[in-house]
Amino acid sequence: MATLNRSKSREAIVRFLMTRKDHPTAEVIYNNVRQECPKISLGTVYRNLTLLSDIGEIQKISCGDASEHFDGNAKPHPHFVCNKCHRVDDLEMDDLNFLNTLANQKFGGIVEKHQLIFYGKCEFCKEN
């Protein structure tokens, strides 16, 4: 079931995500991709984001605010969320794969991956 075609919308979404170092929501992606694909609908954006993160080509980040954020970088890495301005950024750290190994040690199931999100004040909000 379901081979994956090459669709204009899908490619525009991926291309847009690649240009961003922050991690936009579906709404933001929609408003931007619209400039390239004026007829695209919000539903299409959602459907493709879900599809793409299901096959692991992009990442979905659930950081606790109302909406999901999306990351064009499929490689696992930690994120940072500012409690003041709510920006969602990448956080530079050495490889954290050892966490999976560690987690698996006393665990009855199988750990496949993890999401690590740090919270605090970003460089712009910390003075206050």
Place this chain on the structure above:
Amino acid sequence: MATLNRSKSREAIVRFLMTRKDHPTAEVIYNNVRQECPKISLGTVYRNLTLLSDIGEIQKISCGDASEHFDGNAKPHPHFVCNKCHRVDDLEMDDLNFLNTLANQKFGGIVEKHQLIFYGKCEFCKEN
């Protein structure tokens, strides 16, 4: 502003959360606390869950499924989400505070805490 009264609902919610080792949603909490407080409303459950997690007495867990989950254990610890049955459990690991220190090293802002969620197959779903 706003001192925190002792309210029957709020205490029943906390008490219920303490009895659970899984991490129920607002809806599940509502349906259970109802047996003790038959007149409680879903809005009250939501309001108190938000209040309690704001003051750090409980934890809110955003694990990527449609709804938030809540943890009566305020102490930071990692969680596990099963990709098959979607249970949300605690995961036993040694203290992970060093992650915050590590994260702060190359970071311009201030890391205060983190959420670590592992994904995979739980002990009951792993055979398949």
Place this chain on the structure above:
DNA sequence: ATTAAAATTAAGAATAATTACTAATTTAAT
């Protein structure tokens, strides 16, 4: 114990994010 102010609540309306539906369009493979 009374009382008055502040906090909390139930109930239901409102909102916001996301998904589902359907007929039309696009894509890939002949």
Place this chain on the structure above:
DNA sequence: ATTAAATTAGTAATTATTCTTAATTTTAAT
């Protein structure tokens, strides 16, 4: 060019959560 499968726009529907308001409960002070 033809056809079947995949994708889409547009819109309706759903779901989780928040907001509003008048009534009730709690607290602290008498």
